[in-house]
Amino acid sequence: MAIASSGATGAAATGWFAEARATSALAWPMILTNLGQTAMTTTDVALMGRLGPEVLAAGTLGTSIYFTPMIFGMGLIIATSPMVATALGRNRHSVRDVRRTVRQGLWLALIAVIPLWLFLWYGVEHALLALGQKPELAKLATSYVHAMQWSALPFYWYIVLRSFVSALERPGWALAIVGITVVFNAFADWVLMFGKLGFPAMGIVGAGIATTLASTMMFAGLALVLVTERRFRRYRIFGRFGRANWPRLFSLARLGLPIGAILVFEVSLFNAAAFLMGLIDAVSLAAHAIALQIASVSFMVPMGLGQAATVRVGRAYGAGDAEGVARAGWTAFVMGVGFMGLMALVMVTFPRALIAGFVDLDDPANRLVVQTAVTFLAFAGLFQVVDGAQAVASGMLRGLHDTAMPMLFAAIGYWGVGMPLSALLAFHFRLGGKGIWIGLCAGLLVVAVLLTTRWTRRGRLVTTVASASGPH
Helix, strand or coil, X not given: CHHXXXXXXXXXXXXXXXXXXXXXXXXXXXXXXXXXXXXXXXXXXXXXXXXXXHHHHHHHHHHHXXXXXXXXXXXXXXXXXXXXXXXXXXXXXXXXXXXXXXXXXXXXXXXXXXXXXXXXXHXXXXXXXXXXXXXXXXXXXXXXXXXXXXXXXXXXXXXXXXXXXXXXXXCHHHHHXXXXXXXXXXXXXXXHHHCCCCCCCCCHHHHHHHHHHHXXXXXXXXHHHHHHCHHHHCCXXXXXXXXXXXXXXXXXXXXXXXXXXXHHHHHHHHHHHHHHHHHHXXXXXXXXXXXXXXXXXXXXXXXXXXXXXXXXXXXXXXXXXXXXXXXXXXXXXXXXXXXXXHHHHHXXXXXXXXXXXXXXXXXXXXXXXXXXXXXXXXXXXXXHHHHHHHHHHHHHHHHCCCCHHHHHHHHHHHHHHHHHHHHHHHHHCCCCHHHHHXXXXXXXXXXXXXXXXXXXXXXXXXXXXXXXXXXX
């Protein structure tokens, strides 16, 4: 009996270690891919700054008004990942089922981008003017968005293909292509914005064109891999592209709509927090931007772990393996929260070293900004842990095709608790920027607790794919 018990314990430990290795192998290329995509945006902003403060302001406005509706469409098509993972878990040799899901993911991307294009082409300038922006700034931002908006479709299609290769647990190809594209994007920015190599200097419009070219390159590069690499070629992803599968398309939309709403709730919360900081003073806004940028970089890790959890949980879910579902989810969760705990310690212990990457600490003009950013980073430490928890937990539930309730949790946490509390503490109780950060932490904590509680209850109920999957 003792020997049998010891053997069972050893087998269980081996299973957890194997899951940790599989999750790490899947997550780190995803994390680096996310960082690469962030690097492209950072490059654009840095080069805009060289064109002057007006161009930088216009680029910031244009990016903000482009990103919120764009990310909703991205949420729609992210549903491709859990559906493909579940199909592979059910039958790891499945070809037709996977191809149908990916093909309808490409269709859904095309459907989602049309209203986005219409709004961006006709509504951006009106929206900026309605928000009180100066006419010349609104016009410049609109010209940037008009050049950048065509990047949406190839970017969406790239996300669909990336979801496919990730579900096959081969995310390295997406990483390699993004790495090449980061270099290309910087080169295209330099040539088109500043008029190098015989091209006319197009300024901010050149940045938008470079973004479109980079997104097209990402999609074309990954598509080329899928039609040439042996492991992917057998799926014939682009075969019979014109054939509709309406039940599959509706299943994707039903799973993806709540994901899109969750992303919009979260992004709009942080946009609103920046707006509130601006109402306090310029120092608070600058310090907030620094603290949030530092937090955003570390967030790439739990974000990648959440994406890996979706795949690992989805494959176990498709196989009807309740133990595998629990092991995959909790492994990613512990890794994500553990990493963010370490980052919280770094932020609290070495805040000035982190801030030095953004401003000159020895410049007397920056003294108030640095002091305020140090305070904000203390709150960002708590923020890190709960943000990591909600990011990974959301990915875990996504692997179970559970998105409707998490959408409700996001609405409650972000806009029912986080934003009202931020405004109340900042202005009524006169805590200023500290009150806004406390509100953000509270909102994220509520979402993290609700999602994790949902996971513990849902995980015990998983027995077959049919228990929660929609029609296939």
